[in-house]
Amino acid sequence: xxxxxxxSPSLSVQxxxxxxxxxxxxxxxxxxxLWYKKYPAEGPTFLISISSIKDKNEDGRFTVFLNKSAKxxxxxxxxSQPGDSAVYFCAATNxxxxxxxxxxxxxxxxx
Amino acid sequence: DAGITQSPRHKVTETGTPVTLRCHQTExxxxxxxxxxxxxHGLRLIHYSYGVKDTDKGEVxxxxxxxxxxxxxxxxxxxxxxxxxxxxYFCAIRRQWNGNTIYFGEGSWLxxx
Numbered sequence: 001x002x003x004x005x006x007x008s009p010s011l012s013v014q015x016x017x018x019x020x021x022x023x024x025x026x027x028x029x030x031x032x033x034l035w036y037k038k039y040p041a042e043g044p045t046f047l048i049s050i051s052s053i054k055d056k057n058e059d060g061r062f063t064v065f066l067n068k069s070a071k072x073x074x075x076x077x078x079x080s081q082p083g084d085s086a087v088y089f090c091a092a093t094n095x096x097x098x099x100x101x102x103x104x105x106x107x108x109x110x111x
Numbered sequence: 112d113a114g115i116t117q118s119p120r121h122k123v124t125e126t127g128t129p130v131t132l133r134c135h136q137t138e139x140x141x142x143x144x145x146x147x148x149x150x151x152h153g154l155r156l157i158h159y160s161y162g163v164k165d166t167d168k169g170e171v172x173x174x175x176x177x178x179x180x181x182x183x184x185x186x187x188x189x190x191x192x193x194x195x196x197x198x199x200y201f202c203a204i205r206r207q208w209n210g211n212t213i214y215f216g217e218g219s220w221l222x223x224x
Contacts, residue, residue, distance in 0.1 A: 006153075032211040034211075034212060036215075041218075042217060042218070043113075043201055043215035043216050043217045043218050044154070044201070044215045045215070046212055046213075046214060049211065049212060051211075089153060089154060091154075093211060096142075096205065096211050097142070097159065097161065097167075098156055098159065098169065099144070099156070099213055100156075100170075101146075101153045101154035101155070102153050103151060103152060103153035104153050
């Protein structure tokens with residue numbers, strides 16, 4: 001049973017606009033959440049994370065929002081750039097031992 | 112750069128043959144992981160290790176075994192490869208000073224024919 005879900009397999013956004021990627025989870029014990037970016041033929045690279053004690057974390061153009069009551073997190077990219085085109089995975093952990101990943105959302109930023 | 116080297120990077124093997132993938136790290140981290148990536152399934156944990164000779168199963172461990180005889184090496188073995196094990200395999204490490212984040216290697220592409 002998938003504990004972390006990304007229900008949108010793909011997303012297209014115009015360059016300069018906001019990209020919003022969504023992620024839902026089912027395990028209320030998760031206390032740390034992460035986003036990874038993956039280009040074809042490369043390994044996933046860490047992008048940004050958030051602890052469950054926060055509801056927002058920002059790093060440059062990337063902001064992650066956490067809504068614990070809804071068991072939902074989102075990644076906002078503003079402004080979107082063509083180089084942001086990649087597959088984005090959200091992940092969650094509760095002990096730091098096991099990390100559970102979603103199925104990924106393929107973002108295309110159109111110039 | 113996570114200091115991880117995976118080998119081989121690409122391999123084609125026949126059904127029923129044993130295959131071993133190697134993950135080598137240079138930063139002396141305690142935790143190491145093996146994931147597989149498949150379309151529609153994302154990244155799924157196969158096994159992980161929390162020290163030399165200390166390993167545990169992940170979500171999709173059936174058909175796989177692992178060994179960690181040295182801190183720097185984490186081996187993933189398919190005892191008898193099947194076509195369902197055709198996948199991209201990623202090794203990851205968890206850095207001590209950032210315990211809630213894992214960092215991935217570049218992947219090993221395995222095709223079982």
